[in-house]
Amino acid sequence: MADPYHNNAYHHQQQGGGGGDAYGTYGEGGGQDGYAYQGDYPAQEEDAASDATEGHDEEDQMYEGEYQGIPHPDEVKAAQRVARAKSKTTASAVSELEELSEQYEDIMQDCGHGRFQWTLFMVLGLALMADGVECFVVAFVLPSAEKDLCLSNAEKGTLGLTVFLGMMVGAFVWGGLADKVGRRRCLIVALAINCVFAFLSSFAQGYGFFLFFRLFSGIGIGGSVPIVYTYFSEFLQMDKRGEHLSWLCMFWMVGGIYASFTAWGIIPRYGWGFSMGSEFQFHSWRVFVLVAALPAITSLLGLMFMPESPRFLLERVHDTNWRAKGQPEKVFTVTHIKTPKTAEDEFIEIQSATGTAIQRWALRSATLSKLVLKNVASLLSAELRFATLFLAIIWFCMAFSYYGLSVWFPDMIKHLQNEEYEARVKVFHRERVEQFRFNFSLENQFHKEGEYIRDEFISIEIKSVTFEDSLFEDCYFKDIRSSNTVFRNCTIRSTEFINTDLWEDKFINCKLENVSWHENKHGCHLDVSEENDVLIYLVSFLGSLAVLPGNIVSALFMEKVGRVKIIGGSMLVSAGCTFLLFLSFSQAAIIALQCLFCGVSAAAWNGIEVVTVELFPASKRATAFGLLNAMCKLAAILGSSIFASFVGVTRAVPILLSFTALIAGGLVALKLPDTREKILQ
Numbered sequence: 001m002a003d004p005y006h007n008n009a010y011h012h013q014q015q016g017g018g019g020g021d022a023y024g025t026y027g028e029g030g031g032q033d034g035y036a037y038q039g040d041y042p043a044q045e046e047d048a049a050s051d052a053t054e055g056h057d058e059e060d061q062m063y064e065g066e067y068q069g070i071p072h073p074d075e076v077k078a079a080q081r082v083a084r085a086k087s088k089t090t091a092s093a094v095s096e097l098e099e100l101s102e103q104y105e106d107i108m109q110d111c112g113h114g115r116f117q118w119t120l121f122m123v124l125g126l127a128l129m130a131d132g133v134e135c136f137v138v139a140f141v142l143p144s145a146e147k148d149l150c151l152s153n154a155e156k157g158t159l160g161l162t163v164f165l166g167m168m169v170g171a172f173v174w175g176g177l178a179d180k181v182g183r184r185r186c187l188i189v190a191l192a193i194n195c196v197f198a199f200l201s202s203f204a205q206g207y208g209f210f211l212f213f214r215l216f217s218g219i220g221i222g223g224s225v226p227i228v229y230t231y232f233s234e235f236l237q238m239d240k241r242g243e244h245l246s247w248l249c250m251f252w253m254v255g256g257i258y259a260s261f262t263a264w265g266i267i268p269r270y271g272w273g274f275s276m277g278s279e280f281q282f283h284s285w286r287v288f289v290l291v292a293a294l295p296a297i298t299s300l301l302g303l304m305f306m307p308e309s310p311r312f313l314l315e316r317v318h319d320t321n322w323r324a325k326g327q328p329e330k331v332f333t334v335t336h337i338k339t340p341k342t343a344e345d346e347f348i349e350i351q352s353a354t355g356t357a358i359q360r361w362a363l364r365s366a367t368l369s370k371l372v373l374k375n376v377a378s379l380l381s382a383e384l385r386f387a388t389l390f391l392a393i394i395w396f397c398m399a400f401s402y403y404g405l406s407v408w409f410p411d412m413i414k415h416l417q418n419e420e421y422e423a424r425v426k427v428f429h430r431e432r433v434e435q436f437r438f439n440f441s442l443e444n445q446f447h448k449e450g451e452y453i454r455d456e457f458i459s460i461e462i463k464s465v466t467f468e469d470s471l472f473e474d475c476y477f478k479d480i481r482s483s484n485t486v487f488r489n490c491t492i493r494s495t496e497f498i499n500t501d502l503w504e505d506k507f508i509n510c511k512l513e514n515v516s517w518h519e520n521k522h523g524c525h526l527d528v529s530e531e532n533d534v535l536i537y538l539v540s541f542l543g544s545l546a547v548l549p550g551n552i553v554s555a556l557f558m559e560k561v562g563r564v565k566i567i568g569g570s571m572l573v574s575a576g577c578t579f580l581l582f583l584s585f586s587q588a589a590i591i592a593l594q595c596l597f598c599g600v601s602a603a604a605w606n607g608i609e610v611v612t613v614e615l616f617p618a619s620k621r622a623t624a625f626g627l628l629n630a631m632c633k634l635a636a637i638l639g640s641s642i643f644a645s646f647v648g649v650t651r652a653v654p655i656l657l658s659f660t661a662l663i664a665g666g667l668v669a670l671k672l673p674d675t676r677e678k679i680l681q
Contacts, residue, residue: 108237123302125251130296132255140263144285168633170222175626176372183231193220202289226625246555256544264537397665399632401658404639546595550602570604571666614675
C-alpha cells in the first residue's frame with residue numbers, strides 16, 4: 001500500500017550478502033538483522049466465529065465444522081495467500097506497490113477483527129454522528145434563533161447554506177492534509193475546531209458572529225467524513241471491509257435521530273434559558289447547540305487513545321528516528337520496507353534549517369499546500385482519471401437529489417399545511433362594529449371593507465389576520481401581541497396604540513391621521529407564531545429512522561451482491577420513488593415517500609463511500625474522498641437552493657431534476673469496477 005505521508009515507492013534491501021529485490025523473508029520466520037514479520041505466528045481464530053464471540057478462549061474449543069467438511073478459516077486464508085502467490089509468479093511483472101499491499105493485507109488478516117476494530121468503530125462512529133448532527137442543527141434552531149437574532153428571510157437562507165459551504169471547504173482541506181500529515185492528527189484538529197466554534201456560536205448574540213462561528217464549525221466537521229472512512233478502512237481486512245464500513249454509515253443516521261430527539265426535548269423548554277439584561281439572551285435553542293456538540297467532544301476524547309493508521313504510524317516512526325541519526329536511507333526492518341529520500345524529506349530538512357519560528361511555519365505551510373495541491377492534481381493522472389470522473393458524477397448526482405429533496409420534503413409538507421390553514425380562513429366583508437370591546441384572540445381571519453368605530457382591542461393576540469380597505473376611527477389598542485398580521489389600504493384615524501407590537505411597518509399603504517404609539521414593544525422575538533412546530537422534528541426523525549433498513553440491507557449484502565450493483569440499483573430505485581411524488585397530494589403520502597426514498601438512498605450512499613475508499617491508493621485516498629465529499633456539499637447547496645425555490649410554485653421541476661440526476665448517476669455507477677476482491681493499495 002502506498003505511503004500516505006511520502007507518496008513514494010518502497011524498495012526491499014536484503015540484510016547481508018545478496019541484493020535481491022523480492023520480499024523473500026516475509027513469512028519465513030525472524031531475520032537475524034531485524035523483526036521480520038512472522039508468517040508462522042500462532043493463528044488467531046476470531047474470524048472463525050461471529051464477532052460477538054470476541055474475547056473467548058477459542059484454543060480450547062474444537063472447530064465446529066471439523067466433522068462437516070467445512071474448511072477452517074485459517075485454511076481459507078492460507079489458500080488465498082497461496083493463490084495470490086501463484087498469480088504473482090505467473091505475472092510478467094509485479095510492482096513493489098502491489099507486493100507491499102498484499103503484505104499488509106496478510107498482516108491484517110492474521111491480526112483478525114476484534115476488540116480493537118470495534119473500539120475504533122465506536123470512536124469514529126461518533127465523529128460521523130457529529131457530521132450528521134451538524135446537518136440538522138441550523139434547521140432546528142432557526143425558528144427560534146430568527147427571533148433572537150432578528151433574521152430576515154435572506155439571512156435565514158444564507159445561514160443554512162453557509163453550514164454546507166463550511167463543510168465543503170473542510171472536506172477538501174482536511175482530506176488533503178490527512179494524506180500528508182496523518183489521519184488521526186487531522187481528525188483530532190478538525191473535531192477540536194468544530195467543538196470550539198460550536199460552543200462559541202451558542203453564545204453569539206448577533207447574526208454576524210453566529211454566521212461566522214457556524215461557518216468555522218462546519219469547516220471543522222467537514223473533515224470527519226473523508227478521514228473517518230479512510231482511517232477505518234486501513235484497519236480492516238479485505239473480506240470485512242465492505243460490511244463494516246457499511247455498519248459505520250449507520251452513525252450518520254444515529255446523528256439525525258439524536259439531533260431530532262434533543263431538539264424536541266430542549267428547544268420548546270423556554271424556561272431553560274437565562275438573560276442578563278436586554279443585551280445578553282441565552283434561550284433554550286442555545287442549550288441545544290451545546291448538546292449537539294457532545295458527539296464530537298466524545299469522539300475527540302476517544303481519539304486521544306487511538307493509534308495512527310498502521311502504515312502512516314510505522315513509516316513516520318522509522319523515518320523520524322533514522323533522520324535524526326543522519327541515516328535517512330536506513331532500511332525499515334520490521335517489514336523490510338525502505339523509504340527513499342524524496343521531496344518530503346527535503347521539505348523537513350529545509351524547515352529545520354530556516355531561521356525564525358515564523359519563517360519555518362510559513363515555509364512548512366507553503367510547502368505542505370503545494371504537496372496537497374500536487375496530490376489533488378494527481379487524481380487526474382492516466383490511471384486515476386476515470387475513477388475520479390465517474391465517482392465525481394455519482395457523488396454529485398446523488399447529493400443533488402438527496403439534499404435537495406431533504407429540504408423539499410419538509411417545506412412541501414409545511415406548504416400543504418399552510419394551504420389547509422388558509423382554506424379555513426374566516427372572511428368578514430363590510431362588517432360594522434361600533435363601541436365593542438375585543439377581549440378574545442383573533443386568528444386566521446380576513447376583514448375587508450370593514451368599519452370599526454370607537455372599538456377597544458385589549459390584552460389579546462392577533463394571529464394571521466388581514467384588515468384590508470377598512471376604517472378604524474377613535475379605536476384603542478392595548479397589550480397586543482401579533483404575528484403575520486397586516487393592515488393594507490386602511491384608514492386609521494384618532495387611534496391610540498399602547499404596549500403593542502403593531503408598528504408602522506404593519507400598516508401597508510395606509511392613511512394614518514392623528515395616530516399615536518406609547519410604550520410599544522421592540523424586537524423581532526415578539527412574534528407569537530409557532531416557533532417549534534412538532535412537524536420539523538417528526539419529519540427529520542422519520543427520515544433518519546428510515547435509513548436503518550437501507551443500512552442493514554447494504555451491510556449484509558455489500559460483499560455478496562457487490563458495491564456496483566448496490567449503488568446502481570439503489571439509485572435507480574430512488575429515481576422511481578421520486579417519480580411517485582407526482583401521485584402524492586397529502587402530507588401522509590409525502591412523508592411515506594420520504595421514508596422510502598431515504599431508506600433506499602442509504603444503501604446507495606454506503607456503496608459509494610466503500611467504493612471511494614477502495615479505488616484510490618493510500619497516498620491519495622483521503623484527498624480523493626475529501627475532494628468528492630466537497631463536491632457532494634456543493635451539490636447539496638445547489639440542490640437545496642433550487643428545490644426550495646419551487647415550493648408552492650410547481651412540484652414538476654424538483655421531481656424531474658431529481659429523477660434525471662439519479663438515473664444518470666445510477667447508469668454511470670454500473671460502469672465502475674467491482675472492488676470486492678481488491679486489496680487496498
